Amino acid sequence: MTRQPDTPHDENTSDEQKVAHEKPHPEHSRKLDRRAFIQSGSATAAAAAMGGSVIVYGQVDPADPVIQRGEAGEFMTVRDRPEQPPSPDHLQSLTPHEAETVDAITSRILPGSAEDPGAHEAGVVTYIDAMLAFNQGYAEFTYLQGPWAQTSASSPAASPMTTPAATPGATPMASPVTNGSGSGATTIEIEAGEYYFKPSTFNVAPGDTLKMTNAGKIQHDMAAESLDKTIIPLLDPGASASYTIPADADVGSSTTVYCTVPGHRELGMVGTMNITGAGGGDEASPQASPDAAGGSAAAPAASYDVVVIDSEDIERYGYQSRLSPRDVYRIGIAALDRHAMQQYEQRFKDLDAKDQDTIVGDMAEGNIDDFDPELTAQSFFQNLRRHTAEGMFSDPAYGGNRDMVGWKLVGYPGAQRAYMPIEFQTEGTDRQPQSMADMHHFNPGENRRDHDNVILPVSGSEEEEHGHDTEP
Amino acid sequence: MVVHKKVDVVTIGAGWTSGILGWKLGSAGHKIVAIESGPIRYANPNFEHNHDPLQHEIHKALMYDISRETWTWRPNPKKPSLPIRQYGSFHPGRGLGGASVHWTAQFWRFLQADFKHRSHNIDRYGKDKIPEGMTIQDWPLDYADLEPFYDTVDYDLGIAGQAGNLNGEIIKGGNPFEEPRARPYPLPAHPISVGAEMFRQATEELGYSPFPQPAGILSHAYESPLGDKRAACIYCGFCTRYGCEVDAKTSGANTHIPAALRTGNYDIRPNSKVTGITTGTDGLATGVSYIDLETGETHEQPADVVICSGYTLSNVRMLLLSRSNRHPDGIGNDRGRVGKNYTYQITKTPATGLFKNHRFNQFMGNGVIQSLIYDFNGDNFDHSDLDFIGGASIFAGAGQRSPLTSTLGLATLGADKQAGDIDNTTKMPATAGEVDSVSGNGNQWGKEWKENLRNNWDSMLGVGIQGEWQAYEDQFLDLDPTYTDAWGQPLLRLTVDFHDNEYNMYKFLAKKCEDVAQAMGADDIDLTDEMDPYDVHSYQSTHCTGGAIMGDTPDNSVTNSYGQVWDTPNVFVTGAALYPQNPGANPTATLLALAYRTGDTLVDRYFQDPNRLLD
Numbered sequence A: 001m002t003r004q005p006d007t008p009h010d011e012n013t014s015d016e017q018k019v020a021h022e023k024p025h026p027e028h029s030r031k032l033d034r035r036a037f038i039q040s041g042s043a044t045a046a047a048a049a050m051g052g053s054v055i056v057y058g059q060v061d062p063a064d065p066v067i068q069r070g071e072a073g074e075f076m077t078v079r080d081r082p083e084q085p086p087s088p089d090h091l092q093s094l095t096p097h098e099a100e101t102v103d104a105i106t107s108r109i110l111p112g113s114a115e116d117p118g119a120h121e122a123g124v125v126t127y128i129d130a131m132l133a134f135n136q137g138y139a140e141f142t143y144l145q146g147p148w149a150q151t152s153a154s155s156p157a158a159s160p161m162t163t164p165a166a167t168p169g170a171t172p173m174a175s176p177v178t179n180g181s182g183s184g185a186t187t188i189e190i191e192a193g194e195y196y197f198k199p200s201t202f203n204v205a206p207g208d209t210l211k212m213t214n215a216g217k218i219q220h221d222m223a224a225e226s227l228d229k230t231i232i233p234l235l236d237p238g239a240s241a242s243y244t245i246p247a248d249a250d251v252g253s254s255t256t257v258y259c260t261v262p263g264h265r266e267l268g269m270v271g272t273m274n275i276t277g278a279g280g281g282d283e284a285s286p287q288a289s290p291d292a293a294g295g296s297a298a299a300p301a302a303s304y305d306v307v308v309i310d311s312e313d314i315e316r317y318g319y320q321s322r323l324s325p326r327d328v329y330r331i332g333i334a335a336l337d338r339h340a341m342q343q344y345e346q347r348f349k350d351l352d353a354k355d356q357d358t359i360v361g362d363m364a365e366g367n368i369d370d371f372d373p374e375l376t377a378q379s380f381f382q383n384l385r386r387h388t389a390e391g392m393f394s395d396p397a398y399g400g401n402r403d404m405v406g407w408k409l410v411g412y413p414g415a416q417r418a419y420m421p422i423e424f425q426t427e428g429t430d431r432q433p434q435s436m437a438d439m440h441h442f443n444p445g446e447n448r449r450d451h452d453n454v455i456l457p458v459s460g461s462e463e464e465e466h467g468h469d470t471e472p
Numbered sequence B: 001m002v003v004h005k006k007v008d009v010v011t012i013g014a015g016w017t018s019g020i021l022g023w024k025l026g027s028a029g030h031k032i033v034a035i036e037s038g039p040i041r042y043a044n045p046n047f048e049h050n051h052d053p054l055q056h057e058i059h060k061a062l063m064y065d066i067s068r069e070t071w072t073w074r075p076n077p078k079k080p081s082l083p084i085r086q087y088g089s090f091h092p093g094r095g096l097g098g099a100s101v102h103w104t105a106q107f108w109r110f111l112q113a114d115f116k117h118r119s120h121n122i123d124r125y126g127k128d129k130i131p132e133g134m135t136i137q138d139w140p141l142d143y144a145d146l147e148p149f150y151d152t153v154d155y156d157l158g159i160a161g162q163a164g165n166l167n168g169e170i171i172k173g174g175n176p177f178e179e180p181r182a183r184p185y186p187l188p189a190h191p192i193s194v195g196a197e198m199f200r201q202a203t204e205e206l207g208y209s210p211f212p213q214p215a216g217i218l219s220h221a222y223e224s225p226l227g228d229k230r231a232a233c234i235y236c237g238f239c240t241r242y243g244c245e246v247d248a249k250t251s252g253a254n255t256h257i258p259a260a261l262r263t264g265n266y267d268i269r270p271n272s273k274v275t276g277i278t279t280g281t282d283g284l285a286t287g288v289s290y291i292d293l294e295t296g297e298t299h300e301q302p303a304d305v306v307i308c309s310g311y312t313l314s315n316v317r318m319l320l321l322s323r324s325n326r327h328p329d330g331i332g333n334d335r336g337r338v339g340k341n342y343t344y345q346i347t348k349t350p351a352t353g354l355f356k357n358h359r360f361n362q363f364m365g366n367g368v369i370q371s372l373i374y375d376f377n378g379d380n381f382d383h384s385d386l387d388f389i390g391g392a393s394i395f396a397g398a399g400q401r402s403p404l405t406s407t408l409g410l411a412t413l414g415a416d417k418q419a420g421d422i423d424n425t426t427k428m429p430a431t432a433g434e435v436d437s438v439s440g441n442g443n444q445w446g447k448e449w450k451e452n453l454r455n456n457w458d459s460m461l462g463v464g465i466q467g468e469w470q471a472y473e474d475q476f477l478d479l480d481p482t483y484t485d486a487w488g489q490p491l492l493r494l495t496v497d498f499h500d501n502e503y504n505m506y507k508f509l510a511k512k513c514e515d516v517a518q519a520m521g522a523d524d525i526d527l528t529d530e531m532d533p534y535d536v537h538s539y540q541s542t543h544c545t546g547g548a549i550m551g552d553t554p555d556n557s558v559t560n561s562y563g564q565v566w567d568t569p570n571v572f573v574t575g576a577a578l579y580p581q582n583p584g585a586n587p588t589a590t591l592l593a594l595a596y597r598t599g600d601t602l603v604d605r606y607f608q609d610p611n612r613l614l615d
Helices: A015-022 A026-039 A041-050 A096-109 A124-133 A156-161 A325-344 A353-364 A377-393 A402-410 B016-027 B043-047 B053-058 B117-125 B143-157 B194-205 B256-262 B312-321 B414-419 B446-456 B500-519 B588-604
Strands: A148-151 A187-193 A196-198 A201-204 A209-214 A220-224 A229-235 A240-244 A254-258 A270-275 A306-309 B007-012 B032-035 B071-074 B266-269 B272-279 B285-292 B298-308 B346-354 B371-373 B392-396 B460-467 B476-484 B490-495 B524-527 B571-573
Touching: A096 A124, A096 A325, A096 A353, A096 A377, A096 B446, A124 A325, A124 A377, A187 A201, A187 A220, A209 A229, A229 A240, A325 A353, A325 A377, A353 A377, A377 A402, A377 B053, A402 B446, B007 B016, B007 B285, B007 B312, B016 B032, B016 B256, B016 B266, B016 B298, B016 B588, B032 B272, B032 B298, B071 B476, B143 B588, B194 B371, B194 B392, B194 B460, B194 B500, B256 B266, B272 B298, B272 B312, B298 B312, B312 B476, B312 B490, B312 B571, B346 B500, B392 B500, B460 B500, B500 B524
Parallel strands: A148 A306, A187 A209, A201 A270, B007 B032, B007 B298, B032 B266, B071 B490, B298 B571
Antiparallel strands: A187 A196, A209 A240, A220 A229, A220 A254, A254 A270, B272 B285, B285 B298, B346 B460, B346 B524, B371 B392, B392 B460, B476 B490
């Protein structure tokens, strides 16, 4: 049909297809994650300090031979359409509790019933779970090099979120960490498992490094109550990460530490961290321990450079949070449950619809001040609302919009092949919704399937969803 | 390091202007190589089954890979810059044909007053009309110089539209404000949507002169003088941000690039990223260095002539990155002019009308089945008593609307009104799902949102503007001191924000949009009567212009009217980086006409006496 010009680089014309097929390459992602953990103590410490997981995209070393090869998949790619819609019966990224919570809250954002489907009936949670399983939820090209933004703490408007340890949106290490002599600072090793910390009570000094290794079979993290934040990110079994005790940590104080995975604290993953004056180096210049995270002796890039932006300007810069979409859900769900426990002594998913609506309304209107130091309730609400729309109105191939209920709600016929001018010159349509799987292929050849007998656009194709049996 | 055989011309990027130059120069026997950072894609097989809004409109599958190289932005020189981490404000393309693959294909000639923007305004309104710090200037050519090229481009591509001024004769139904054209459009205008028809009637009643959108989308099958035979638009509703599966949407990849390849002298190296223009001891360019992104290997391509044929921002960055002893601040920048006169466009929807119980089928068609007025564009109206210069087109009725990109920002009108309008400005850095070019930032949820979606999603019509943005001293492009691309080279930094002229112009035009929405019979109108400061996360067109502007002297510009760089005469720049400032119309037709003019001049005059500045 469409002529393809001869080109001296014919072998490259198929490149896009190749890239497209290699896009969701979980092996690559995992390999990179592990390597980053092994190679870069600093990256690990930074990730720990930011309460997030390690994302190597954007932290690539141009001299790294693996990166330089530039294989598809080594660089961030755009999420591709799955060949089979994700199954609603198997979670890919969320924990069961997280999935139930997402299902509950998106069902308040777009409520429904069997007769009048909403987010639950459309499978929005399946869409979100699959989305978060790809690239930490980064579905599009995203630039992830630091330094990252920190909103100006001087702005009074920012005060509701300010805590002694973390200014709004800031890296928890509010002051840049420089390379110190290393003398005096020690590493305290903690083992996490089902469901314990070992030791469960320990002493640290400003500048010391806390290194946690997950010896269990499922993911664990560690949060400090007084800091009101996660200090060790969610670790896969076998992984470890470190956290440097801030220089300005309150010597003489102690705090409860716990695992934020829902239920784990109740099952015993709770301990006490005493901040002592002993040990530690110069309190003014704390540093990462030399042997933090895999023996990277220099631990050089413990550079917590931030760019300080006026609070009132920050939104104009667009997406600038260090949190990955996966982090947003992990932190947001935990905070949502904390808030629900505080208000109603029940987790969010167990509340009745009326109380859930009260919380969602407070999130939307910014009425929850103590949600989480790293994430506002409003921000979490906006993420949920956006992903609810994506799960309602994207092609069913992505796991949501089941039976095209989202398209039916608004009166959108989906992936049609073509329209005639008379159809947009008049109002209303009797076209029935159609997904991409139902849309016949345009060009015969390799893509041809049994029912692809039509190569010209067909309008008014609602009479049969599958198969136009006449050759044109 | 691989060193290739020397060629006559190397183009940085295999977009549309590269195809034009490849075709013109290749036809004249010159050897051209195009180094393209993205892949090769053609309608068949790449676009044949692509009606997937999530992948194209949300995940931006056809766009430049900004995970490796993006831009940074700050509102003014006193504020810090941050990288644009995800797409928002503009959408440059990646791969063969560049952004012309996923454009909307609105196709305009500029007005004579646009080409004489400074002197025209001073002549009509006096010197004081230009405020301090506004650095607008005249182009080094007139409409009459470009008309023959505009005309040829129209016919080479099969542009669809209704002439409004044929050799001075005003024709009803066309744009009466357009400059005289030598011939009518080769193809009739596209049919307009039911919403556009309402706009047409309303604006006519108000005494304005509506006309259909001139378009680079075929309204009928067309066999072009270039040799391509293409089908007419099938109005599928998946156009902007998609490649066209029937090649009805005209792009470099289905017109000039195939024509260039047929000359046998045009060679494309895809997935290859240029890192700099190399220069010799005489200060002239010697070729380009690039990285093969598949192997990581570095290459050198020597050439007699180097042409920056990428996107506006890529061209400016390439000049700035190409530093040498002879050009310590980059090529073209010996007098510090690179990056100046960066301008953009104001593309907004000030008024949205709710028309109860109507269903406008806005998901059909494309972005050119709309109707417009030019009564308030450029200097088509008297600015004597107004506190701004410039203007915008006003329009309604485009199609191709997806619920993915329109449900989150759906206006809240009528009984639901109190549910919206909550100030949700976050004080922390925004998360990825929170802001986006298309997501909107509404607060509606629950039953009210659902009923609004059910009842009104296709019952609302926006009345939009696309307008000028003037050039200013404190609005420019340079290299960012902090952020780099994946290969360690500095990113380009955009320093840009609206000034009083833009705010005032918007306010004036918003009122006009409200009047039109009222005249269309809207039951209720959602009006944004004042413009917020610029942000990088809302999509506002890909019409970034300037930074390597053309002029009549090296003191006020980077290139002459052919895009030939004053201080390095064997380097040329194509595209909208050449525009001294941005008029209130899409930039593509003019940059194609300029590329035709440059191509002819290279063939007819430059190679007769190389390395000399053309006059």
